[in-house]
Amino acid sequence: MAFDTMTSIHDVAPREVVGRETTLRFNMQHQAAAYAALEVLESGDVDRVYCDYHDDFVVRRQSSAGTNYHFYQVKTKGKANHLWSLREVFALKKSGQKADKGGLQAVQNSFAGKLLIHALTFKTACREVTLLTNVHFSDDVLNAVQELQSGKPTSKTACFLIEKLGDIFEAELGKDAAIEIARKLSLLANVKYIGDPEKTFAVEAREAIFQYSEIDLTREEAAKIASGLLALVQKKSMTSIKGMTPDKLDDSVGIGLQDLLSILSLTPQTYRALVAGADPKPLRTASFLQRRLFALGAEESMIEYATQAKVDWDIWLRNARHTYPESQLNFLLQTITDIRTKWMRSGGEFSVLNQAITDTMADASAQRIRALNPDLLFGGVMADWVRKESA
Numbered sequence: 001m002a003f004d005t006m007t008s009i010h011d012v013a014p015r016e017v018v019g020r021e022t023t024l025r026f027n028m029q030h031q032a033a034a035y036a037a038l039e040v041l042e043s044g045d046v047d048r049v050y051c052d053y054h055d056d057f058v059v060r061r062q063s064s065a066g067t068n069y070h071f072y073q074v075k076t077k078g079k080a081n082h083l084w085s086l087r088e089v090f091a092l093k094k095s096g097q098k099a100d101k102g103g104l105q106a107v108q109n110s111f112a113g114k115l116l117i118h119a120l121t122f123k124t125a126c127r128e129v130t131l132l133t134n135v136h137f138s139d140d141v142l143n144a145v146q147e148l149q150s151g152k153p154t155s156k157t158a159c160f161l162i163e164k165l166g167d168i169f170e171a172e173l174g175k176d177a178a179i180e181i182a183r184k185l186s187l188l189a190n191v192k193y194i195g196d197p198e199k200t201f202a203v204e205a206r207e208a209i210f211q212y213s214e215i216d217l218t219r220e221e222a223a224k225i226a227s228g229l230l231a232l233v234q235k236k237s238m239t240s241i242k243g244m245t246p247d248k249l250d251d252s253v254g255i256g257l258q259d260l261l262s263i264l265s266l267t268p269q270t271y272r273a274l275v276a277g278a279d280p281k282p283l284r285t286a287s288f289l290q291r292r293l294f295a296l297g298a299e300e301s302m303i304e305y306a307t308q309a310k311v312d313w314d315i316w317l318r319n320a321r322h323t324y325p326e327s328q329l330n331f332l333l334q335t336i337t338d339i340r341t342k343w344m345r346s347g348g349e350f351s352v353l354n355q356a357i358t359d360t361m362a363d364a365s366a367q368r369i370r371a372l373n374p375d376l377l378f379g380g381v382m383a384d385w386v387r388k389e390s391a
Contacts, residue, residue, distance in 0.1 A: 025076055026237075027196070027198070027230075028074060028076045028134065028194040028195065028196075029052075029056050029057075029074040029194075030051075030230050030233040030234055030237065031193060031194040031195075031198070031201045031230065032056070032057065032072065032074045032132055032191070032193070032194050033049060033051050033052075033056065033057035033072075033233045033237075033255075034201070034205070034226075034229040034230055034232070034233045035193045035194075035201070035204065035205060035208060036049050036057060036059055036072070037049040037229070037233070037255040037259075037260065038205065038208045038209060038212055038229075038260070039059070039208075039212060040255070040256060040257050040260055041209065041212040041257075041260055042212040043257075045061040045062060045063045046059055046060070046061055047060060047061070047062050047256060047257070048060040048250060048254040048255065048256045049254060049255045050236075050253050050254045050255075051233050051236035051237040051253055051254070051255065052236070052237035052238075052253070053241070053249075053253045053254075054071065054118065055071045055072060055073055055114075055115070055118065056072055056073050056074045057072050057074075058070065058071050058072065059072070060254075061127065066125075067125065068124075068125050068126065068127040069118075069122060069125055069126055069127060070127045070128045070129075070130065071115060071118045071126065071128070071129045071130070072129075072130050072132050073111060073114065073115055073129075073130070073131050073132065074132050074133070074194070075111060075131060075132070075133045076133060076134045076135070076194065077133070077134065077135045079135070080134075080135060081135070081136075082135045082136070083135070083136050083137060083138040084111075084131075084133065084135065084136070084137045084138065084141055085138050085140070085141065086138065086140045086141055086144070086157060088110075088111065089110065089111050089112050089131065089137070089141050090107060090110050090111075090112045090113075090141075090144070090157065090161070091103075091106035091107045091109065091110035091113070092107065092110075092157055092160065092161075094140065094156075094157075095156065097156070097160055099160075099164055099167070104164065104167050104168050107161075107164075107168050108168050108169060111131055112131065112185060113168065113169075115129035115130070115131060115185060116129060116165075116169075116181060116182065116184070116185060117169060119180075119181040119182075119184045119185075120169055120171060120173075120181055126184060127184070128184050128186055129184050129185055129186070130185075130186045130187070130188050131185075131186075131187050131188070132188040132191060132194075133187075133188070133189055133190070133191070134190065134191060134194050134195060135189065135190065136189045136190055137187055137189055140157065141187070142187065143155060144157040144158045144161075145185055145186065145187050148161065148162075148179075148182040148183055148185055149183045149185070149186070150183070151179045151183050153179075158182075161178075161182055162175065162178045162179060162182060163175075163178075165178040165181060165182060166178060192204055193205065193208075198226065198227075198230065199223075201226055201230070202219075202222050202223045202226035202227075203222070205222060205225065205226045205229065206219070206222035206225075206226075209222075209225070209264075225263055225264065228263040229263060232255060232259060232263065233255070236252070236253050236254065236255060237253075239252045239253055241253060264287060265290065265291070266286050266287055266290050267290070267300070267303075267304070269304055269307075285307075285310070285386050286307065288386055288389060289303065289306055289307055289310065289382060289386065290303050290307075292385075293306055296348040296350070298350070302350075306378070306379075306382050307382075308379075309375055309376070309378045309379030309382055310379045310382040310383050310386070311379070312375065312376060312379050313376055313379030313380045313382070313383050314379075314383060316371065316376055316379075317329075317380070317383075320369075320371070324369060328368070328369065331365060332365075332366070332369060332372075332380075333380075333384075335360055335365075335366070336377070336380040336381055336383075336384050337384055339353070339356045339357065339360060339377075339381050340381050340384045340385050340388070342356055343356065343381065344385075353378075353381065357374050357377050357378055357381070358374070360377060361373070361374055361377065
């Protein structure tokens with residue numbers, strides 16, 4: 001064997017490639033969980049996403065009807081044209097499927113089996129179970145799931161699952177109970193927010209943040225936030241839960257609003273103040289005021305004051321419309337717009353804003369509105385600023 005030739009590291013197949021593939025798989029799982037967590041920003045039913053807890057991730061919803069959970073399992077493939085088959089998803093054959101102990105055990109351990117067990121375990125608290133992937137499913141799989149969701153199975157696969165579901169999970173299940181469990185299974189294919197490189201996730205996350213909160217991020221901001229989200233999911237996924245009390249689990253393995261506000265550089269106090277007011281999009285407003293005022297050199301105390309003043313103004317104006325003549329309020333709103341315009345032309349100098357507010361308060365027309373004071377006027381300017389940028 002000659003040793004006088006140069007061999008490139010790429011000329012020899014690596015001895016171990018599982019680690020790299022595993023890392024990529026977990027990255028995609030983290031991307032899916034991070035993307036799901038962004039729905040918390042909408043301030044709707046979704047209030048927490050659990051990472052690598054009971055499944056790859058779980059979305060919790062809170063409503064007047066109670067708490068329910070949506071379980072997700074993430075399965076990825078490197079080849080974009082891969083189609084997940086019946087055998088891969090359900091451990092079932094197209095024909096000749098046996099109902100012996102080995103066959104039933106295989107179904108229980110399949111992708112679908114590991115999801116459907118949640119519907120059995122959590123009962124009505126399980127809202128849905130979803131198999132999420134970056135590729136596609138075969139028609140056999142799509143048709144089977146569609147039949148299960150309809151509650152009217154006709155294909156061999158769907159009928160087998162309904163008839164044998166109790167045996168598969170070693171539970172006493174009638175047909176109606178089996179149908180109720182099986183119809184919770186859903187598929188989510190060819191998702192765009194998981195992949196390699198992570199740049200894809202950053203682009204999709206930026207769109208999701210705008211959809212849920214109307215915060216329009218620059219590309220640089222989106223990349224930074226995407227990185228922070230993935231790091232957060234990774235941390236939550238790796239946290240040891242051994243011996244942890246239930247009251248600490250939510251914060252340890254779950255992502256909530258406060259986690260997201262931290263990544264978006266918004267203080268909880270700012271957000272809570274806006275929620276308490278009349279703002280229909282509190283997160284967007286909080287983001288706008290916090291980022292823009294910070295860019296003008298405002299300290300955190302000034303940002304908190306501006307946010308609260310905006311809330312106070314919204315509440316006051318809503319009540320004032322029933323107290324003061326419309327013409328009087330319209331003149332006041334125009335005056336506030338003039339103050340904001342003058343302030344912006346100065347480059348956002350707070351001394352200019354303060355002087356303009358002082359001058360306005362000294363004007364006789366402002367004094368006729370007895371409840372008006374410098375704090376309310378300042379809040380009016382903040383509200384006008386937000387309104388202009390939202391137009």
